Amino acid sequence: MSIKKALIKGLMSSAALLLFATPTFAAIDPNAVTGSTDGLGATSHGHITITPGDETTGPTDPIFPSEPGGETGNEGSLTIDNVSPLEFDTHQLASGAVEYTTTSIDPNVQVTDKRGTGVGWALQVATSPFMDQTDGTKILKGAIVTLPIGAAETNPGNVSPPPELREVQLGTDSGTTNPQILMRADMNTGLGTWVDKFDPSRIKISVPSGNLAGDYVSTLTWSLVDAPQ
Structure with missing residues (x-):
């Protein structure tokens, strides 16, 4: 197989992987608190869990x-x-x-x-x-x-x-x-x-x-x- 054909095949395989990959989301630690490098900012979280009624x-x-x-x-x-x-x-x-x-x-x-x-x-x-x-x-x-x-x-x-x-x-x-x-x-x-x-x-x-x-x-x-x- 030529280098050109192998490169095209590899790009197509990568595209297929990107097309069908399932998005993943990183879980957030609701208790995590971070500060900013300049000391003037911070982030925190609010957290609630909703369950079905029964x-x-x-x-x-x-x-x-x-x-x-x-x-x-x-x-x-x-x-x-x-x-x-x-x-x-x-x-x-x-x-x-x-x-x-x-x-x-x-x-x-x-x-x-x-x-x-x-x-x-x-x-x-x-x-x-x-x-x-x-x-x-x-x-x-x-x-x-x-x-x-x-x-x-x-x-x-x-x-x-x-x-x-x-x-x-x-x-x-x-x-x-x-x-x-x-x-x-x-x-x-x-x-x-x-x-x-x-x-x-x-x-x-x-x-x-x-x-x-x-x-x-x-x-x-x-x-x-x-x-x-």
């Missing part, structure tokens, strides 16, 4: 307590803290389709992410049919519950960007609906505690005409996925 920290209280209350009591580093029950009051049958708004006060959903990884998360919700409390064969047909885009609220001083909030329409006619995403936190967003705070005048149930009278209840199933969907 079950030992207890449940996270709702930022906006709702009425009826919706505290879940969940503990851990990624939790659903609050899901407000939705009351739609009592109404007479009408001759046409009607919409009713919730009578719940300060309805909201609250999620806390104390993992400290920034990998993101997604909050999903699904519904079952509105079934009569005393007659399980009687179902409120064609009912649709709308959860609007709310306001993203958090504790004072939270430096994390908020999660994305979405509107969902939950048809309740047959079986449990497929989960729909209500809140979505991409990477490095939605850290800490975040609330999807709804305007109660925009939480609605649409009821078609032709239904039977009854005392109907639907179950909302909430699920938190530990990565954005």
